[in-house]
Amino acid sequence: xxxxxxPDLYFLIMLSPINTSWRxxxxxxxxxxxxLIPLYFLMVVALYGAFLYAPTxxxxxxxxxxxxxxxxxxxxxxxxxxxxxxGGVAYLITRKRSWDHLAASCVExxxxxTTMVLTTGPIWARPIWNTWWPWGDPRIMTTMVLWLxxxxxxxxxxxxxxxxxKYKYCAVFGIIGFLDVPIVWFSIRWWRTIHPVVITxxxxxxxxxxxxxxxxxxxxxxxxxxxxxxxRMAMRLNSSMAEELTHS
Amino acid sequence: MIYLFFGYVVIWTILFFYLVFLxxxxxxxxxxxxxxxxxxxxxx
Amino acid sequence: MxxxxxxxxxxxxxxxxxxxxxxxxxTTVFFALLILVIFNFAFDPxxxxxxxxxxxxxxxxxxxxGIIRLNRSFQVEMEEGTLYGLILSPADxxxxxxxxxxxxxxxxxxxxxxxFLAFVIVYNFSFSTQLLWIVLLIVLSALGFSAVGTxxxxxxxxxxxxxxLLPVLLFPIILPIILPAVSGTQEILLAxxxxxxxxxxxxxxxxxxxxxxxxxxxxxxxxxD
Numbered sequence: 001x002x003x004x005x006x007p008d009l010y011f012l013i014m015l016s017p018i019n020t021s022w023r024x025x026x027x028x029x030x031x032x033x034x035x036l037i038p039l040y041f042l043m044v045v046a047l048y049g050a051f052l053y054a055p056t057x058x059x060x061x062x063x064x065x066x067x068x069x070x071x072x073x074x075x076x077x078x079x080x081x082x083x084x085x086x087g088g089v090a091y092l093i094t095r096k097r098s099w100d101h102l103a104a105s106c107v108e109x110x111x112x113x114t115t116m117v118l119t120t121g122p123i124w125a126r127p128i129w130n131t132w133w134p135w136g137d138p139r140i141m142t143t144m145v146l147w148l149x150x151x152x153x154x155x156x157x158x159x160x161x162x163x164x165x166k167y168k169y170c171a172v173f174g175i176i177g178f179l180d181v182p183i184v185w186f187s188i189r190w191w192r193t194i195h196p197v198v199i200t201x202x203x204x205x206x207x208x209x210x211x212x213x214x215x216x217x218x219x220x221x222x223x224x225x226x227x228x229x230x231x232r233m234a235m236r237l238n239s240s241m242a243e244e245l246t247h248s
Numbered sequence: 249m250i251y252l253f254f255g256y257v258v259i260w261t262i263l264f265f266y267l268v269f270l271x272x273x274x275x276x277x278x279x280x281x282x283x284x285x286x287x288x289x290x291x292x
Numbered sequence: 293m294x295x296x297x298x299x300x301x302x303x304x305x306x307x308x309x310x311x312x313x314x315x316x317x318x319t320t321v322f323f324a325l326l327i328l329v330i331f332n333f334a335f336d337p338x339x340x341x342x343x344x345x346x347x348x349x350x351x352x353x354x355x356x357x358g359i360i361r362l363n364r365s366f367q368v369e370m371e372e373g374t375l376y377g378l379i380l381s382p383a384d385x386x387x388x389x390x391x392x393x394x395x396x397x398x399x400x401x402x403x404x405x406x407x408f409l410a411f412v413i414v415y416n417f418s419f420s421t422q423l424l425w426i427v428l429l430i431v432l433s434a435l436g437f438s439a440v441g442t443x444x445x446x447x448x449x450x451x452x453x454x455x456x457l458l459p460v461l462l463f464p465i466i467l468p469i470i471l472p473a474v475s476g477t478q479e480i481l482l483a484x485x486x487x488x489x490x491x492x493x494x495x496x497x498x499x500x501x502x503x504x505x506x507x508x509x510x511x512x513x514x515x516x517d
Binding site: 152165172 | 440443444448450451452457461463465467468471472475491492495498499502503506513514
Binding site: 020021022025026029032033036039040043044047048051052062227228231234235238241242245 | 249250252253256257260261264267268270271274275277278281282284285288
């Protein structure tokens with residue numbers, strides 16, 4: 001099974017000798033290409049694991065199966081946001097546009113994944129805790145703030161004209177947002193969970209089959225996220241290359 | 249359960265082929281850009 | 293030039309500008325008071341439930357003058373083009389940030405304290421030395437708010453939709469200020485047992501330090517051309 005490096009690592013490796021966008025894009029496309037078949041099978045196995053292999057949870061019933069994808073998708077939201085942060089910092093330091101491409105691609109994929117988390121969350125929560133939105137859980141609130149920051153980033157991005165200013169400002173906002181997320185987490189943990197909602201999202205008892213299913217699902221979602229980011233980055237690199245060529 | 253499983257497999261397969269389509273078209277764009285870039289380099 | 297002296301000069305510049313147009317400043321205060329009154333109409337001030345929620349109402353009422361203040365401070369810069377003049381000077385951008393930040397902070401604090409005064413009167417709380425803790429919370433949160441707000445405000449000042457965009461960008465970032473501030477205020481106002489006040493103060497301090505540092509470093513990228 002072929003693996004996928006995180007895109008940042010490849011950047012670091014390939015950044016100096018390769019300056020042409022189309023080369024970098026071709027590299028990403030090739031990596032994503034290699035990961036496609038494994039991705040498909042990972043996903044099917046994850047689906048099998050979630051629906052057929054894992055036993056039905058005793059207390060929550062079958063609704064609990066959402067959790068297998070919910071967790072996998074949720075962790076990727078934060079991974080993508082780290083990509084935004086990394087892209088921002090690296091852009092401010094190196095002023096290479098490819099890093100901005102990384103940040104922008106991560107924001108797009110990240111906001112989609114965060115939306116999925118915030119929609120599957122209430123769907124799961126309602127039958128179990130009889131509430132659409134359990135205020136007071138730090139993870140849920142932090143994910144919501146993360147979503148707000150993602151959307152704010154997109155709004156900032158769309159209201160700026162193309163150019164270096166745009167990339168700089170977005171990089172700055174990405175850094176500020178990234179600094180904010182742990183602060184939000186701690187503030188909620190220390191001040192909202194005084195009245196704790198009983199959250200045992202993964203349950204105290206996880207049977208071994210459930211752990212297997214969860215594991216596969218998390219890996220599948222991570223590969224999906226990385227592949228999507230790489231594809232999006234390749235698209236951006238191609239279009240920026242096309243711009244350059246039409247200008248020269 | 250089995251219905252859910254197959255339902256989601258179908259959804260995923262459709263999405264997956266869309267992903268493959270995107271990649272192929274990006275590859276084509278990339279090849280064209282590469283050719284264009286090389287012809288421009290030759291001109292210089 | 294000595295960076296500290298330069299910072300004071302910048303603060304003085306902003307103070308002078310505001311002094312000459314004190315009507316705008318008064319309008320901000322008045323707007324915040326109006327918000328308090330609106331809450332008064334929306335929630336019955338006599339009922340015990342409102343007294344529980346009072347600290348939340350206070351902090352919501354304090355948010356809006358902050359935004360207005362930030363919008364205004366950069367609007368002046370844009371209109372007069374003075375920002376470019378400052379950039380061209382050989383001063384370190386971090387000093388620019390500090391100057392703008394201190395001016396914003398001072399004004400915000402003054403507005404906030406006046407709103408707080410009105411709040412105590414309108415909601416029938418008794419004046420006591422314990423209220424000084426709330427003053428401390430206001431001071432610290434205004435600092436954090438101004439730090440992030442100055443940075444983002446400078447960023448947004450060149451965009452046409454800046455007045456709407458600034459709150460959109462700013463509010464998600466300053467959300468973590470609200471929780472410690474409101475809970476600390478609530479404990480003081482309702483004379484509850486002081487559980488989380490110390491932690492609130494520490495948290496706000498940490499928030500301020502982090503965003504002061506971040507703003508100091510990042511302001512360069514925001515105003516450079």
